[in-house]
Amino acid sequence: MTSKPTSSRIVLASRPSGKPVAANFRLEREEVRDLADGEVLLQILYLSLDPYMRGRMDDAKSYAKAVEIGGVMEGGTVARVVSSRDAAFKPGDIVLSHSGWQTHAIADGATLRKLDPDAAPITAALGILGMPGFTAYAGLRNIGKPKAGETLVVAAASGAVGSAVGQIAKIFGARVVGIAGGADKCDYIRNEFGFDAAIDHRSGDFASQLAAACPNGIDIYFENVGGHVWNAVFPLLKDFARVPVCGLIAHYNDGAEASEGHNQLPTVMRAVLRQSLTIRGFIQREFVDQRPDFYREATKWISEGRLRYKEDIVDGLENAPEAFFGLLEGKNFGKLIVRIAE
Numbered sequence: 001m002t003s004k005p006t007s008s009r010i011v012l013a014s015r016p017s018g019k020p021v022a023a024n025f026r027l028e029r030e031e032v033r034d035l036a037d038g039e040v041l042l043q044i045l046y047l048s049l050d051p052y053m054r055g056r057m058d059d060a061k062s063y064a065k066a067v068e069i070g071g072v073m074e075g076g077t078v079a080r081v082v083s084s085r086d087a088a089f090k091p092g093d094i095v096l097s098h099s100g101w102q103t104h105a106i107a108d109g110a111t112l113r114k115l116d117p118d119a120a121p122i123t124a125a126l127g128i129l130g131m132p133g134f135t136a137y138a139g140l141r142n143i144g145k146p147k148a149g150e151t152l153v154v155a156a157a158s159g160a161v162g163s164a165v166g167q168i169a170k171i172f173g174a175r176v177v178g179i180a181g182g183a184d185k186c187d188y189i190r191n192e193f194g195f196d197a198a199i200d201h202r203s204g205d206f207a208s209q210l211a212a213a214c215p216n217g218i219d220i221y222f223e224n225v226g227g228h229v230w231n232a233v234f235p236l237l238k239d240f241a242r243v244p245v246c247g248l249i250a251h252y253n254d255g256a257e258a259s260e261g262h263n264q265l266p267t268v269m270r271a272v273l274r275q276s277l278t279i280r281g282f283i284q285r286e287f288v289d290q291r292p293d294f295y296r297e298a299t300k301w302i303s304e305g306r307l308r309y310k311e312d313i314v315d316g317l318e319n320a321p322e323a324f325f326g327l328l329e330g331k332n333f334g335k336l337i338v339r340i341a342e
Contacts, residue, residue, distance in 0.1 A: 007104035147219075222246060
């Protein structure tokens, strides 16, 4: 009789106050239960780490349910099928799942998408051909709507979403200015991703450099950050500018009582009215019907060399919390992925 595998998993031990710390997580082990009809046992190969996970750690009103105390931290994964009671899957199949921070998981077969390892590297399903890539595509297509000759600015431009935003906007004919942290990231998005300009937000004269890079103003600003980056972008927005709001990573660790000082809402709202600005938050799942278009177009762009990507891979489930802390501080360079098994 074959023994059942033991799964290692990282659970939410406590809710953070401000920045998450190691004590907010706990590593546990448990024996995997038997499968029911329609279920599949997975061995997790790769785990995606993404900024949205910080919001799941808080028990606050949001667009998705918080992780329960003692619950497995959630996240997208690429996994190998170990055993199956779903006729659509067999041992050895590689699938995309949402199994979270653990080495093994049981999933409903209906929630899995089979991957073809010969079509693209399987890690791409967590990045450029996954949720981050589709987020970029959906935000641009539905809100940003770039036109040839327009100027687009994107924050966190070396990350999984930001790098895709800039490259897709270039495909649509826009002039693209990326904002990133550090000279190496700025050089990379210019030389490897083909951005027209790249500005280091850590520079003392960041705002003036951004203004110089956008002499005719900004038509589209893809917001991933907030904070001082938004403050530099805001005065440069042109009439009828579009602002897809994807993330606000500069504020994810703010407490409920955090304040930016004076209330900026009246100033922003006056500009929205006076300049006919469009500022719209979105969650990529709103546009799920467009995913077939995205997979088709993105796969073509990648094959043509027009859409590139960079991955930052960390080894070992036990290192996921530390890697996640770095993600929230912009220490990653490219799509952050944890390799859990070969």
